[in-house]
Amino acid sequence: xxxxxxxxxxxxxxxxxxxxxxxxxxxxxxxxxxxxxxxxxxxxxxxxxxxxxxxxxxxxxxxxxxxxxxxxxxxxxxxxxxxxxxxxxxxxxxxxxxxxxxxxxxxxxxxxxxxxx
Amino acid sequence: xxxxxxxxxxxxxxxxxxxxxxxxxxxxxxxxxxxxxxxxxxxxxxxxxxxxxxxxxxxxxxxxxxxxxxxxxxxxxxxxxxxxxxxxxxxxxxxxxxxxxxxxxxxxxx
Numbered sequence: 001x002x003x004x005x006x007x008x009x010x011x012x013x014x015x016x017x018x019x020x021x022x023x024x025x026x027x028x029x030x031x032x033x034x035x036x037x038x039x040x041x042x043x044x045x046x047x048x049x050x051x052x053x054x055x056x057x058x059x060x061x062x063x064x065x066x067x068x069x070x071x072x073x074x075x076x077x078x079x080x081x082x083x084x085x086x087x088x089x090x091x092x093x094x095x096x097x098x099x100x101x102x103x104x105x106x107x108x109x110x111x112x113x114x115x116x117x
Numbered sequence: 118x119x120x121x122x123x124x125x126x127x128x129x130x131x132x133x134x135x136x137x138x139x140x141x142x143x144x145x146x147x148x149x150x151x152x153x154x155x156x157x158x159x160x161x162x163x164x165x166x167x168x169x170x171x172x173x174x175x176x177x178x179x180x181x182x183x184x185x186x187x188x189x190x191x192x193x194x195x196x197x198x199x200x201x202x203x204x205x206x207x208x209x210x211x212x213x214x215x216x217x218x219x220x221x222x223x224x225x226x227x
Contacts, residue, residue: 042219
């Protein structure tokens, strides 16, 4: 596609429910990233994929959070037993390669706004 | 560990005034630094990167390794520059993964 696509764009869920957020990266991009943008908290790294592998999961805030990527393309971020503090914008980004100092640009999606009530 | 600090959460200036958005970093390796911008209701997008030494929309940023800073500057602010600005740093061993500062909201008043 023309850009990184995320769905749903908005999600309101009840506390304790599970949610899945989807990311379609730019076609051909091997690197995919998930970030969280909370009110007043800035941008927080969650997880990074190179192909289908996740060499860096250090940012996942708890074991309620998980992510997978299949076929080197679509990724799903799953939050189990959601809590109110999970309310945030979840941003997905992709780039054409994961090489350090490669000079490649990271492109962001518009985000999925999650509200836990 | 790497860290990016943007000391100002909000910066308000009048149109035509100079702007400087501060960014300081801590990183033991050789950094690659970026400025990202998020306009109202738009996605986060790259503004500029230090290796390109470019000027985008009148903005420039110089990497000062001695002061570990990468401040964003524009000599004459425009109303359309009002946005959220994030300074970011790459991290060795994790591809192009970015560590972001907390962001500075720039408001340019008419």
